[in-house]
Each structure stands twice: as structure tokens, then as C-alpha cells.
């Protein structure tokens with residue numbers, strides 16, 4: 001197969017060939033490979049909920065009550081009452097009329113965007129948006145325009161030039177950016193979307209559970225729930241489980257149930273996952289200290305790395321240390337691995353050329369002593 005051979009050779013040449021490594025366990029901010037435990041900075045289990053006894057108990061109970069699978073897609077016989085209960089809970093958590101659960105964030109974004117937009121429409125999307133958003137736009141066949149990251153002047157320029165040429169228009173952004181850890185200017189986004197008659201969809205994958213009242217997300221934190229048309233989020237990161245959702249108007253949800261192919265043509269999430277998701281909503285409300293400590297620790301790490309002259313970004317639990325070339329990111333990651341840290345390099349094409357990085361993704365299991373040790377280790381092995 002020429003295509004496979006040339007792809008693999010090309011990736012190898014550019015230091016971009018990736019492979020899977022089987023971990024044998026995870027707990028308290030560490031990942032285990034047989035006997036060796038490393039501090040895990042590559043996990044999105046931000047609040048450390050994936051091993052929480054309450055989540056596990058909720059899953060066990062649903063497993064006993066309903067069995068392992070949900071047996072069909074939602075529109076056939078896979079729509080159990082707990083799927084509906086979860087959707088009601090999400091709608092009230094997010095302050096929207098209704099919500100719909102998806103099997104993953106990837107399926108949510110690809111399905112929702114491609115059913116809301118089509119030929120003759122236009123999508124304006126932040127340049128750093130996640131691959132699932134890009135794939136949704138490609139699938140939609142709408143024209144799409146990527147504005148510079150968080151640059152509202154650039155967005156306004158494109159809206160002014162292009163909006164009038166298309167029927168429907170959607171603006172899409174993440175609220176907390178997965179690779180840069182920074183936050184979208186939501187106030188300006190809602191102003192522009194009103195001014196240019198667009199809908200606004202946000203992806204709260206990395207804000208859910210961390211920001212806002214009871215961890216409901218960044219839209220809630222800024223009091224903009226009514227002005228954002230579609231709020232997408234996931235249970236696969238801070239909530240310690242799996243699956244995703246969209247919260248919006250009743251009509252939009254009814255439309256998606258009838259039109260969204262990634263929702264319609266996939267078996268419903270298993271009851272044990274749904275039950276864990278419901279319990280995760282209770283937990284983020286009951287244990288606010290998890291997100292408070294996490295954000296304090298992230299501030300500490302960012303300031304400490306800046307203090308030793310490094311280029312670190314973000315304003316959240318995600319602290320990316322920008323190192324430049326792919327090879328530098330790989331080397332630093334390997335050196336840190338020797339010292340007991342699992343911090344994987346993030347390279348092109350996931351991030352722009354020349355912005356390879358180590359994305360330190362902090363979780364509740366990382367104590368301040370661990371972070372101090374990390375800063376000392378980076379200081380001694382990394383040359384700017």
C-alpha cells in the first residue's frame with residue numbers, strides 16, 4: 001500500500017509518528033506502566049472524579065439495574081428513563097430549555113454543526129478550535145472562515161465582509177481552549193453575533209466542572225446563558241466519565257433528534273455511563289473545593305514557570321509551556337519522563353507550526369509539592 005508507506009515515512013521524518021502505550025493503572029494524579037508510576041500531566045480528569053467512590057457506586061447500580069448495554073439507538077429502544085433524567089439535569093445545570101446527550105464530544109460537534117449548517121450558509125470559527133469542530137464544518141459543506149485566535153477585530157472584519165452573502169450564519173468557539181488554556185472573549189462574541197444576525201455555539205469541554213456557578217461552565221460564569229444559542233460540553237474531562245451534550249432551545253433539540261445523523265445512527269450510551277454522568281453533576285455541586293484548589297495550583301505553576309523565564313500560556317487548569325520545534329518538545333518530554341513525569345509533547349498538526357509544547361494539564365491529585373518539584377526539574381534540564 002503506497003499510501004500507508006508514504007504516510008508513515010513522512011510522519012517519521014517529521015518527528016510526528018505517534019504510537020499507543022498501554023498503561024496498567026491510574027490514581028491520584030499518577031499513571032502506571034507495570035511497576036513504574038509517573039506523575040500524569042496529560043490527563044483531562046481535572047477534578048480527579050474518574051475514581052470517585054460516588055461515581056463508581058452510581059455506575060455499579062445502573063449496571064445491576066439495566067445491564068451493560070443500552071441495546072439500540074435512542075430513537076429505537078435505547079432511550080431509557082435515565083437518559084431523559086440526565087438531559088433534564090443538564091438543561092437545568094446549564095440554564096437552558098432543553099438538552100440532548102451525545103455519545104462523545106467528537107460526535108456532538110461533527111453532528112450538530114453539520115445538521116445546523118449547509119450549502120449557502122457560513123460559519124465563522126476561532127482558528128484554534130478543536131478538530132471535531134473543523135470536521136463538523138467540513139461535513140456541513142457550508143463556507144467556513146477561521147478568524148485569528150480570540151481576535152474580535154478579525155472576526156468583525158470577516159462578518160462585515162461576508163455575512164450578507166450567506167443565508168444562515170454560525171459563530172463557533174471554545175470557551176476554555178484545549179491547547180492554550182485561555183478563555184474566549186464571550187462578551188464581545190455575543191455582541192457581534194447579535195449585530196450581524198448570527199447564532200453562537202460554544203464548546204465548554206474544558207470549562208465544564210471548572211468555571212461558573214456549581215462548575216456549570218464559562219458561559220454561566222459570565223452570566224451570558226441566555227445570549228449563547230448552543231452550549232456544547234462533555235462528561236469526558238472534568239466530570240470523570242464519558243459522553244457529551246448540547247443545551248439549547250426546545251425547538252433546536254427537537255430538530256437535532258430528527259436531523260442529526262451522529263445522534264440518530266449510533267447506539268445510546270450505556271446506562272452505567274449515564275448514571276455516572278448524573279452523579280458527576282451532583283458531585284461538582286457538593287465538592288467545590290476540588291475546582292478551587294485546582295485553579296489555585298494552576299496559577300502557582302504558571303507564575304513559577306514564568307518566573308524562570310519560560311513561555312507559558314493559559315488562564316485555567318491547562319498550562320501549556322511553548323517550546324517551539326517538535327524536536328524540542330519531544331526532547332523535554334523524554335527528559336521529564338526520566339525524572340518521573342508523564343507530560344506528552346503536543347506537536348503540529350494539533351498546534352500551529354513552531355508552537356510545539358508540553359501541555360501541563362493539572363488535576364486535583366497534583367499537590368503543591370509535586371508542582372514545586374516539577375518547576376525545579378524543568379529549571380535544571382531545560383535551556384531556553
Ligand SMILES: Cc1ncc(COP(=O)(O)O)c(C=O)c1O
Nearest residue numbers: 104105106130132178205234236
Ligand atoms: C474542545 C474539545 N471539544 C471536543 C472534544 C471531544 O470530546 P470527546 O473526547 O468527548 O470526544 C475535545 C476532546 O478531545 C475537546 O478538547
